[in-house]
Amino acid sequence: MKYDLNHLSLAVRLALTAGMLSVAAGVQAQVSTTTNPPATDQATDQATPPSREKAKTLNAVVVTGSLIRRVDVETASPVVTIDRETITNSGKPTLGYVLQDMPAISGNATNPSNNSNGGGVASPLLEAGGGASRVSLRGLGINRTLVLVDGQRMVNSDINMLPPDMIDRVDVLAEGASTVYGSDAIGGVVNFILRKDFQGVQVSLNDGISSHGDSQRRGFNLTGGMSGDNYSIVGGLDYNKYDATLASRRDFSRQQLYLSSGTIIAAGSSSIPTGRIQLPASIASQYGCDINSSGTANVTLATGDGSNLGDYRCRLSSDTYNYAALNYMQTAQKRTNGFVLGSYDFTPNLKGYVNAFYNRTESSGQDAPSPVGTGDGLIISSSNPINPFGVTFSQDPVPGDPDSGYNFQTRLTGAGTRVHSYKTDNAQINTGLRGNFGQDSSWIWDASINYSHSKRDQRDTNEVDIPALQAAVDGGANIFNQADPAVGKLLSAGVKTPIYVMTNSTKQAQFDASGNLWDLPAGTMQLSVGTLYRKQSMKYTVSSFAVLDPVTTRCQILQEACGSPASGSYNVKEFYAETLIPLLADAPGAQSLNIDLGVRTSDYSTSGSTTNGKVAIEWKPVADLLVRGTVSQVFRAPNLNELYDGRTLVQPNLNDPCVGLYAAELAQHAAACQYVPVNWGGNSPAQVNTFYSGAATVGNSLKPEKGKSIDLGLVYSPDWLTGFSTSLDFWHIYLSDTLTAITGDLVVSSCFNNSASPYCGLIHREDTTSRQPGQVFLINTPVVNLGTLNTSGVDFTLRYKVPHFNMGSMDPGDFQVGLNSSYTSTYRNNATPGEPGAQAIDYAGTYSQQFGNISRLRGTVTLNWSKGNWNAQWQSRYINSLTALNTDAAIPGVNIPIASVTYHSIQLGYAVPSIHTRFDIGVDNLADKAPPLMYQNGSNYNVDVSTYDVLGRYYWARATVKF
The missing domain is CATH 2.40.170.20 (TonB-dependent receptor, beta-barrel domain)
Incomplete structure (x- = not known):
């Protein structure tokens, strides 16, 4: 009222x-x-x-x-x-x-x-x-x-x-x-x-x-x-x-708890110290791993120092890291x-x-030690002596290297907990x-x-410095084997x-x-x-x-x-x-x-x-x-x-209304769907970014x-x-x-429903010169009334x-x-x-x-x-x-x-x-x-x-x- x-x-x-x-x-x-x-x-x-x-x-x-x-x-x-x-x-x-x-x-x-x-x-x-x-x-x-x-x-x-x-x-x-x-x-x-x-x-x-x-x-x-x-x-x-x-120190908080089908499950992060290592089927099949639709599977270190293929096994869904135990x-x-x-x-x-x-x-x-991997820009070359797999781990395929672009993710326990x-x-x-x-x-x-x-x-x-960590890995720090104190000492040079x-x-x-x-x-x-x-x-x-x-x-x-x-x-x-x-x-x-x-x-x-x-x-x-x-x-x-x-970076889950549209539909929503191709499959979630900021930072009042x-x-x-x-x-x-x-969702949906929306200018998509035209690269999400x-x-x-x-x-x-x-x-x-x-x-x-x-x-x-x-x-x-x-x-x-x-x-x-x-x-x-x-x-x-x-x-x- x-x-x-x-x-x-x-x-x-x-x-x-x-x-x-x-x-x-x-x-x-x-x-x-x-x-x-x-x-x-x-x-x-x-x-x-x-x-x-x-x-x-x-x-x-x-x-x-x-x-x-x-x-x-x-x-x-x-x-x-x-x-x-x-x-x-x-x-x-x-x-x-x-x-x-x-x-x-x-x-x-x-x-x-x-x-x-x-x-x-x-x-x-x-x-x-x-x-x-x-x-x-x-x-x-x-x-x-x-x-x-x-x-x-x-x-x-x-x-x-x-x-x-x-x-x-x-x-x-x-x-x-x-x-x-x-x-x-x-x-x-x-x-x-x-x-x-x-x-x-x-x-x-x-x-x-x-x-x-x-x-x-x-x-x-x-x-x-x-x-x-x-x-x-x-x-x-x-x-x-x-x-x-x-x-x-308390039962209710010693591990992150999830509720699934009425059952309480104690779980953790998939970023584990022994690694979540993506391999092509030609290598992963020797471990008996289930090959997914992309023709790859994940393995993790099981024993040894990680220098031999026999040191690894298939990664299981139960292979998680209990980060909650290290929180205050x-x-x-x-x-x-x-x-x-x-x-x-x-x-x-x-x-x-x-x-x-x-x-x-x-x-x-x-906080627990940092999760880090190829998604953060880290590259482990196939020629690096610490790498026994013969493939390159990187966020994107490396030109001239057909065996590249495979994911690697780990928990940098060797560098210690993050203290604020x-x-x-x-x-x-x-x-x-x-x-x-x-x-x-x-x-x-x-x-x-x-x-x-x-x-x-x-x-x-102990915040990870990517160039310094890259230099440590390139210099021989075996990031596959963080249980080794000597490796931890080398990796600790990669934090600031x-x-x-x-x-x-x-x-x-x-x-x-x-x-x-x-x-x-x-x-x-x-x-x-x-x-x-x-x-x-x-x-x-x-x-x-x-x-x-x-x-x-x-x-x-x-x-x-x-x-x-x-x-x-x-x-x-x-x-x-x-x-x-x-x-x-x-x-x-x-x-x-x-x-x-x-x-x-x-x-x-x-x-x-x-x-x-x-x-x-x-x-x-x-x-x-x-x-x-x-x-x-x-x-x-x-x-x-x-x-x-x-500006502060946030990576949200975006429900993009421009997915799967015909040419006529895209034309009706040109402001929101700029550069989006016909019948587009959607964004790669890991690449969608939003920038929180104050209003004046993006020129708003x-x-x-x-x-x-x-x-x-x-x-x-x-x-x-x-x-x-x-x-x-x-x-x-x-x-x-x-x-x-x-929110990013509201910015896109508002512009989609009204091409004159003041939020349309906050959307930035990859243009037609990009490998992924239409991909949302950035959405500004400032404070608004x-x-x-x-x-x-x-x-x-x-x-x-x-x-x-x-x-x-x-x-x-x-x-x-x-x-x-x-x-x-x-x-x-x-x-x-x-x-x-x-x-x-x-x-x-x-x-x-x-x-x-x-x-x-x-x-x-x-x-x-x-x-x-x-x-x-x-x-x-x-x-x-x-x-x-x-x-x-x-x-x-x-x-x-x-x-x-x-x-x-x-x-x-x-x-x-x-x-x-x-x-x-x-x-x-x-x-x-x-x-x-x-x-x-x-x-x-x-x-x-x-x-x-x-x-x-x-x-x-x-x-x-x-x-």
């Missing part, structure tokens, strides 16, 4: 314009007329006494989801807060694991368990093995979730870079908030609120290990702070280290953090502040001044400068370590002002206005030998590790405003009724201007019940990667994604049940012109702090229970609106490689207990059953049912006041529940590592001393 905001948006802008025109007069009146009392906050018969008004002004703060300073606990924005106690009780040394347990977070998101996707780098976007954790609210993806620190965006949205001891609380707003925060806040925002009141010094040590005896983590943090009448400062250091865990299930990680948070009151009306933090993350992922090592440095500083327009004025202002910088250095060891460096920076200047406008019968009308300028830049560099050649589609090393340099920047200028208008108070059926109107205009140097508005209603028919609703326009401007990413976010909810806090509160929210987010990388996406559902929360009671002479302590749940009703995507046969697919309740895990229902239940120096917590996390959509061609049309999963964790703490020390112990995944299998549909681990626990039962302990 759609909501038309055109008239509403106009009304919002008119109301805000009127309000802003009154600001100057209102401020002037308040500054010059000091004898007048300040405006009232509530609808009363008399003005609020100055002392009460001053107290309210001091207590008011900017809440997540609004620019208006409020004292209300509940507003129109459905914010879920994770407090310090929850963070501490989790026992997690990084924030990523804490946040990703929230029910509103789903879909695809990176976390420290992610290792790699087969080696190399597909683009600067990938950080597999980088130790990062990112957030995907509502399953809409990490690019549609905005991460903030005290309301300021992070240049690197890796939430593991933030030390937990730096955080006072985390506010999670799972609704669109573009009018408040600008681009990217479509699924919502995660706002980390910093500590500002720490006194003394605190030292904490932590350690943990799985019940399998691996995956150890350990660390410490040191936090100190002090404050005086006009200053405060908090600083700290944090260090944590995670050991790597091989996938072979948990990547090796080491983090060092430092932060300083300070403020100083220069005068009663002027304060300076600075928030600064730095993080270095060192991590590494691992990362060093990521992140720094951010936000500093500024804030004050008010006189001691008795309600108007405050804030001027800030925000600078952040991120640099990621990735080094891939490419370096890929990604740098991002943000520079921002911002000014905000907010205060009261005038008194209305129901209370005081408030206004907040602001403006900002932000410039974001990126640069990506690649070692020269790893730079992809767009003409040959190759680089000096294996294609999987080829990359392209990239750089770009944009700037944005924004103006925004929000007003809170009290309409009714203490009226029949309306204890209070407020309307919140907001608007933001953004001018991007790359994608132009966009204006977006919101309207929010807060209605309390009675004191115990809040009815709230927000309708807002949302947008996401194309980011730097989507604009400027360099992008516009922002746009859509609407709707939230309607109830908050009930009954006066008759002290300590109880519950909320129910219905939400709906939908987008059009979604930014996505187009295409598709619609909408999702809807219901959130439900419950909190109850049980009143203290005694059971006779026994005091059982204090209890608090909490429930947080999210139900996804729909998740519809139409990838090709306007194309023939295009239709929306509902992914709610499914797992897919494109969108990840969109289980319909997720929830957490938490029970807290405290008594004296003791406290304990029990938490359960539930993920509903779903269906894994099949993407494996080996089992077409077969979807995999995935059972529901419930995880339990417990924590127990005891404080010893005499030595200022507290001890905590805990167990995660108490039942040692294994993740549900998704087989080849999952990752290299056969499971969804972004959603489920892969380590099993985990024990942890922590000691904290404060003095």
